[in-house]
Amino acid sequence: MVKFLDLKKVTAKYADEIHEAVLRTVDSGWYLQGEENACFEKNYAKYIGSEYCIGCANGLDSLIWIFRAYIEMGVMQPGDEVIVPANTYIASILAITENGLKPVLVEPDMKTLQIDDRLIEEAVTERTRAILIVHLYGRCAYTEKIGEICRRHSLKLVEDNAQAHGCLYKGRRTGSIGDAAGHSFYPGKNLGAFGDAGAVTTDDKELAETVRALANYGSSKKYVFKYTGRNSRLDEIQAAILNVKLSHLDEDINIRKDIAGKYIREIDNPHVILPEVTDRDGFVFHLFPVLCEYRDALQAHLADNGIQTVIHYPIPPHKQECYKEWNSLHLPVTEMIHDRELSLPISPVMTEEETDEVIRAVNSFRP
Ligand SMILES: *Cc1c(COP(=O)(O)O)cnc(C)c1O
Numbered sequence: 001m002v003k004f005l006d007l008k009k010v011t012a013k014y015a016d017e018i019h020e021a022v023l024r025t026v027d028s029g030w031y032l033q034g035e036e037n038a039c040f041e042k043n044y045a046k047y048i049g050s051e052y053c054i055g056c057a058n059g060l061d062s063l064i065w066i067f068r069a070y071i072e073m074g075v076m077q078p079g080d081e082v083i084v085p086a087n088t089y090i091a092s093i094l095a096i097t098e099n100g101l102k103p104v105l106v107e108p109d110m111k112t113l114q115i116d117d118r119l120i121e122e123a124v125t126e127r128t129r130a131i132l133i134v135h136l137y138g139r140c141a142y143t144e145k146i147g148e149i150c151r152r153h154s155l156k157l158v159e160d161n162a163q164a165h166g167c168l169y170k171g172r173r174t175g176s177i178g179d180a181a182g183h184s185f186y187p188g189k190n191l192g193a194f195g196d197a198g199a200v201t202t203d204d205k206e207l208a209e210t211v212r213a214l215a216n217y218g219s220s221k222k223y224v225f226k227y228t229g230r231n232s233r234l235d236e237i238q239a240a241i242l243n244v245k246l247s248h249l250d251e252d253i254n255i256r257k258d259i260a261g262k263y264i265r266e267i268d269n270p271h272v273i274l275p276e277v278t279d280r281d282g283f284v285f286h287l288f289p290v291l292c293e294y295r296d297a298l299q300a301h302l303a304d305n306g307i308q309t310v311i312h313y314p315i316p317p318h319k320q321e322c323y324k325e326w327n328s329l330h331l332p333v334t335e336m337i338h339d340r341e342l343s344l345p346i347s348p349v350m351t352e353e354e355t356d357e358v359i360r361a362v363n364s365f366r367p
Pocket residue numbers: 058059060061088089091092134136160162163183184185186196197198
């Protein structure tokens with residue numbers, strides 16, 4: 001049986017260090033806004049290559065706070081438009097609509113599964129204020145063309161880096177390429193906490209201060225409230241765990257890349273389209289997405305062979321009940337991806353035997 005993701009094994013790998021970090025925090029008597037947080041924020045900012053890091057409650061909040069901060073700073077106002085890939089996870093879109101901003105859905109490129117930069121320009125209007133790129137599956141979505149469009153139209157570039165910690169673009173980490181980035185440390189992510197956790201990174205001091213205040217009831221001075229914020233903080237135990245896991249992140253990513261490399265070399269089935277990788281640095285394989293016209297049959301075949309897989313994602317945002325106004329939109333590329341995508345198991349604790357088992361089972365699939 002090959003599990004899609006064995007979190008118990010992932011934790012066991014660094015159990016001693018994690019236990020020490022948790023006990024140290026428990027024994028310290030200090031559980032919020034303390035040294036563990038400060039230490040993680042410093043380490044993570046350095047890792048990403050950003051001036052500032054602000055820990056917060058989860059990845060969705062990290063994105064919500066970035067847009068809310070831009071509104072508080074007068075950079076955007078409700079009703080303004082944000083360009084976003086149509087095939088993203090719902091959280092990217094929720095962060096936009098939560099702030100009364102309008103998502104403008106742009107189709108992805110079938111080859112990279114990332115926002116198609118050839119379609120962005122025509123989506124820009126007078127109300128466009130930002131592009132939210134999503135490094136989906138752990139692959140860098142940034143291109144020179146996107147940067148150039150942002151500069152030409154004075155748009156903010158926001159990154160959803162929830163799936164791509166450690167990913168590089170020309171030597172720079174995703175999360176430091178745009179004006180601000182949201183990060184998720186949901187347990188299953190490449191850098192995962194033991195519960196919900198997230199962070200914002202940016203080089204913009206005003207944005208950093210505004211986000212920090214918003215996530216702390218709207219206050220940067222005790223009992224003085226500048227904004228109607230919320231309580232959305234990263235707690236000390238999660239920060240202590242993240243500090244341990246961050247120190248092993250690159251090691252874990254390398255294992256993911258090796259497994260992906262083996263899949264790409266050895267999976268050979270005309271019905272299964274593998275991700276094309278041109279740049280080893282630019283894909284950290286949070287997921288290993290394949291496309292198959294007979295996706296459901298492939299998933300059933302793999303299940304029969306003891307292999308767990310997951311679909312990312314079965315229903316695109318524009319077909320969700322919560323966004324009824326878009327239900328009649330026709331986005332053929334996005335819809336095709338949602339019909340055909342299947343994620344194979346990949347994780348830093350998968351053994352070579354398990355990888356071989358997956359390869360054999362995929363190769364033996366016949367529709
Ligand atoms: C996980 C995820 C989020 C949300 O992060 P949470 O910590 O679960 O709130 C946002 N965007 C993408 C692309 C994600 O994968």
